[in-house]
Structures are given as C-alpha cells and as structure tokens.
Amino acid sequence: MKLKDQFRFVRQNMKKNRTRVYMTILATAMGCAFLIVLASVGFGLQKSVVKEITERRIMTQIDVYGQETSENGGYRQLDGKDVQIFEEMSDVKAVTRRIMLQQEGKYSIGDYHQSAQTVVANFPSEISAGFELSEGSLAKDKTEVVVGYNFPLNLAVQGEQTEEMFDDKGQLKEEFRYNGKLIGETIHLTVRKLEEGKQIEKVFEVKVAGISKKPTKEWAEDRSVYISEELLKDIEEFTGTPKGIVLDSAEQVKPADLEASKNTFDDVKIYAENMEAVQGIVDSLKEKDYATYSVVNELKEVNLMFAIAKAGLIFIGTIAILIASIGIYNTMTMAVTERAPDIGIMKAIGANPRIIKKIFLLESSYIGLIGALIGTIVSYGISYAVNIVIPLIIKQAFGEETPPELIFSDIPLSLPIICIVICYGVTILSGLRPAQRATKVDVLRAMRREV
C-alpha cells in the first residue's frame, strides 16, 4: 500500500469524527504550548543573565587573585615571578599588574579637589591589553602622571556637595567641574601617615602628562591616577611602610605580613588572545593553584544552574503532554472500536495487519504533530505577549520598571524541536496500543458485526 494512500485513509478517517479529532489536537497543542512557554522562561532569563554578565565584563579577561599556599593555608600575593609565568603561557596577550597606593590619594589643582585611587601600572602590558590615551603622552619621568578619563570630570571645589551638583546619571554637572587645561599642569598629591597618633601630611607635586581614553564599557569609570614607580618609592620613604599603607599604632600588624606585601602586585589580570583560549588558561592556572576569576567561570555556573532549571521546566511541561496523550489514547481507542467492522472486512480481503497498524499509528502521530505544530505557533505568540505584558504588570503592581533588555521568554529553535520530539514520542506510545488492538480485530466477529 502506497504511503500516499495511507495518508488519504488517515485523512478520511479523521474526517469521520472531526470534533473528537479537533479536541484531541487542541489538547495536544495546549500541552505543547505549555511546555514551550514554560521552558522559554528559563531560556529567556538565561539569555538575559548571560547577556548581563558578558556585557559587564571583558570576555578575555582573567583576574588572578593569588596563589594557594600550603603555609598558613592561605593565599600568597603575586609578584614578578608569577607575572613572568603568566606571560610565558600560550594564548596570553598581556598580563597587566598594578600596585595600588594603600591610602586614598588626595589630589588638588587650584580650588578643585578629588580623592582618587593611585596606581602604579606597567604601561607596556596595559597598552597590549588595550590601554590608550585620549590626550597627552605617557609619563616620561617620576614627576609625571597619567590620569584616568573620569578624573578631570570629578574635580570639584571642596566643600559641601549638594544634590544639584550632579545630573541624573550621578555625574558632576559641567558647571561645577574643573574646566581648565590639565595636560602639562601641576597637581598636588597629599599623602599622610600616622606618627604617635598624630596625622602628618606631605604634598608631592606632579605634572599631568596624559589622560586615558574613555572606557569602552559604558558603566566603567577610570578615576585613577597612574604614578611612576619612583614616586611610589618616595611615598613609601615618607610613610615608612610598603605601598604607603597608613598604620594605626593600635593595629597590630605583623612585620612579616608587611614584608610579604613588598614587591607584590595588588591587581593582576591576564588577557587571553581570544575568548576560546580563556578556558584553557583558566584550567592551567588552576593546576598551578592560582585563584582566578573569569567570565567563563561565572558563565559556566550560570549555565549549569539554568540547564537544571530548564530541564525541570521541560519535565513539568512534558507532564502536560502526557496528559494530552491520554486524550490521544482515548481518541484512537474509540476510532479503532468504531472502525472495527471495516478493519475486519479489510483484513478479510487481504489487508496486512502491519499496514493496519501503520495507518493507525500514522493517524495518532498526525494528531500529535499537528497539535505540536499548532502549539509551537501559539507559544511563539504567547512568548511575544509575555515579553510585552509582564513588564507592564510588574510596573502596575510594584511600580518598578524592568530593565529594557530583560527578556522573560525566549524560544530558541531547539525548544520547539525538543517539544515536537517529545510530543511525537508520546503520541507514538499512546497510539501503539490502540493500533495493536486494530490488528487483533477478529475477521469473523467483525463480519458478523459483533465488534
């Protein structure tokens, strides 16, 4: 029997009881739509979270915090030797290392003041990692500094800072900023130390040589002042502590700890050649007991969490399809019962039981597939509506705006495919028994109209 004829048989049979078939298709479609919409929330939120993570970080960046040591069961800060190891690793583009002045640097020019983080950076590696200047040049000697892009934007007259001084983004308004020239100008850096409970200050004069480029990420802010290593040495000489740390006499700092922090870096970042290389670098760092953080780590965890959540949602959705499959089972059983006399006659004139079984399986999978297809189309509509309506509801109910990029429901192509496969499998299973029953119809009883 030709497949085309089998399909024709199926369609004719389905026409004989339209309402019942439609209802069964409806139930299947509802089950499928339920599964897809439910799981789409998992996919949507995952997409949003992953997007958030990847947008907030530089994908190729690996933060290295330190190395695990057996001594004290603690961490060891990184130094030049570690940096050398990192630089020799493959797929590493740059290793930036920064030393932070361990106190707030107070900067001033004229009446304008600002407290900023003071950093000793290794410029060749910073530049390989993407550091650029927007104005001026790099520092040529120890009295010259480079300031971050946001540094001049935050220089304000000292005194009380009121709310009007800032715009809605929290930025200092233009009229309150220092508006003069900065490149080539001298600014004052005030550092302090404690001596027998008394605070002693010293002012260092530095010249601004350059201003860094605006950070590419909108949320990022660079207010740091990049000073030379020699200047740090001078500051250390004044404070008498490594990295200019201010020691309260009340605090008991172990001299050994202070010694250990000498010649170490406070911020080491490895930049991989590309995103794909990150995992490999992270793995080999882990082998060497370095503590790292990268987006890859975070993404892995987030993705694992969402994978579990999505599996759970698909499981719940599958239950809906299973319920719908009871409908298919019922419909097919009734169809077989109703058509038993015809089946008997067909068998009598030589229809192969295999073909009879196939026709019924075809019918149930037809119902299942049409249901799955309709369910899929409907779920795209629901998903679209959900993304519009839920933010409105949240706004109405809680008065809070949801971030515009937050997606509640997302249907990747894999989802309808998963759904259709599940639906098809369930349909075949539920149609199997009725189809088997059809092949068992007794010819003689059917011809006597006893079935």
Added chain:
Amino acid sequence: MITINHLSHEFVVGKKGKQTFIPILKDISFEVEKGEIVTIVGRSGSGKSTLLNLVSGFIRPKEGEIWINGEKVSQMNESKFADFRIKNLGFIFQSFQLIPSMTAFQNVELPLILKGISEAARKKQTEEMLAKVGLLDYQDHYPGELSGGQQQRVSIARALIVNPPIILADEPTGSLDSETEEDLLKFIKELNTDLGITFLIITHDEKVAAIGHRTIELKDGRIKEGVLI
C-alpha cells in the same frame, strides 16, 4: 488448486477451567482442481462455514493441512496469509461485507489500494470492473443506496478486481431473490468458463449446488460417504 488433508477442527467454549471442546470437522480430505466449481452442501450447523473459514485463513485448523495454489497455508502466519489472500483469493459473502462509508467505486478499488497500485491504473481497472458487473452508473452510490443484488455485484467486482485464481463463496445467494440469484449463477458460470476461475461455493440451496462440477455433502462434520461425485 485446493488440497485438504485430514482436516479437523473444534471450537473451545466456556471460561477457563470450565472449557468444553466442540468438534465440528472430523478428518476432512478432498481436492478442488483448477478451473473446477465445487459446491459444498449440508444442513445448517454441519460445519460448512467453518470449513470455508479454515480455507480462507480466518481461523486456524486444529489438525490437518490446507494447500492452496501450491502453498501450504494452514501454517502461515497472519501477515503472510494476508499477502497470500490478496493475490490468490476472492471472496463473496452472504451479507456482501461492503464498507458502508465507502462508495461502490471505493469498495471495488480497495484491494488495488492494498496492493499498492497507482491511482491512475486503479481508476481504469475499477471502472472497467464496475462496467463488467453493470454498475458503472452507480459508482458513487454508497452500499446503503444499492439493492441487495447490486451490493452483491459490487462485492463480486471487488473480489474479481485483483484477478484471483480462486473465489470462495459462503452462501452467495442467501440474501438474494430468485431472479437475482439466477443472474448471479449465470455470471459465476461465465467467469468459470471465460476466465478459468476456480470456485469453492457453500450453499444449502439446490439450485446453487447444481452449478458445481462436483458437490460435497457435509454431515456431522464429515464428508458424507458416496456423495462425492
């Protein structure tokens, strides 16, 4: 064409544990030659239909062998028998056994569909066959819209459409009036002489029995001695 060897059959009645066996056919042996019309007669309940159902493969014998067209069918599985049936056997039933939801055309076309014949070829053959039984004008009628004689002709057309070498008929005239009965018997004779189709016909009607080249009488599940002519 058909060879029956020591065929016995019994029905099992009653629930499990309290089953009783009712022997219906006892040690039946006979042969039907190619091109022969053989009629089987006997009183109601003598086991005629049971015998034909065994030959048709609708039930399986308890003992003995059935050979049709050179093949031993008594041991065939259901699927194989189905394929064998559509190639070798045509059926005419007392109550026609047409599918009520199909038109005359569709009923006649059905065996061709089962055989996997293409649609164009099917249409031609079906129309020819309907013309042959004089029902071309009725092809779109459903069985319920046809008279008993017309329905029987549709069922004969359906049996003939696959050119079977053998036709099995159980009381083919049982539901017909005497005039249509005569038409049918004439037609059977024609098919036998023109196409050489072998017939095994069951009847309790003497007029029908008379068209047989030979007649076998069943009595109490056995072939009555001396009646095998």
